[in-house]
Amino acid sequence: MSELSVPMTSHRPYLLRALYEWISDNGMTPHLLVDATRAGVQVPSHTINDGKVVLNVAERAVSQLHMSNDGITFSARFGGVSFPVSVPIHAVLAIYARETGQGMALPEDITSEDMDDTADDGHVPASPLSAVPDESPEDDGDGPGPTSPTPRRAGHLRIVK
Numbered sequence: 001m002s003e004l005s006v007p008m009t010s011h012r013p014y015l016l017r018a019l020y021e022w023i024s025d026n027g028m029t030p031h032l033l034v035d036a037t038r039a040g041v042q043v044p045s046h047t048i049n050d051g052k053v054v055l056n057v058a059e060r061a062v063s064q065l066h067m068s069n070d071g072i073t074f075s076a077r078f079g080g081v082s083f084p085v086s087v088p089i090h091a092v093l094a095i096y097a098r099e100t101g102q103g104m105a106l107p108e109d110i111t112s113e114d115m116d117d118t119a120d121d122g123h124v125p126a127s128p129l130s131a132v133p134d135e136s137p138e139d140d141g142d143g144p145g146p147t148s149p150t151p152r153r154a155g156h157l158r159i160v161k
Contacts, residue, residue: 012107032057035093038090039088
């Protein structure tokens with residue numbers, strides 16, 4: 001398998017839109033957890049707590065909601081006063097349903113800088129979807145022979161109905 005030759009667009013806006021639709025379709029209230037310290041975030045300063053803000057982005061709570069590949073914009077009322085909100089995609093940390101807490105913490109994007117062949121320290125970063133090397137123990141004569149593989153743990157994913 002070859003290294004990534006063509007840089008792909010960010011997957012984060014696609015995940016956000018899909019999860020927003022999923023949460024809304026299930027009659028829940030979508031909320032965004034936003035890192036308000038990131039550049040380009042425009043929210044009322046009184047809503048920021050420890051550098052983060054939770055925004056209700058339900059259709060009934062906002063007007064003119066627009067989720068593009070670059071950011072999320074809408075107008076919402078805070079304390080009875082309408083305020084234009086702008087959140088760059090890179091500032092969104094998570095999207096979840098207020099009622100159940102189900103949703104997703106968004107992974108960081110892999111940038112072309114992350115995918116350079118070598119870093120300054122000479123370390124070669126692994127591809128995000130590279131094959132796992134077969135690490136069979138070598139018999140160096142010191143140990144008591146081949147070791148048996150450790151049993152795999154059961155998955156920890158939960159089925160949501």
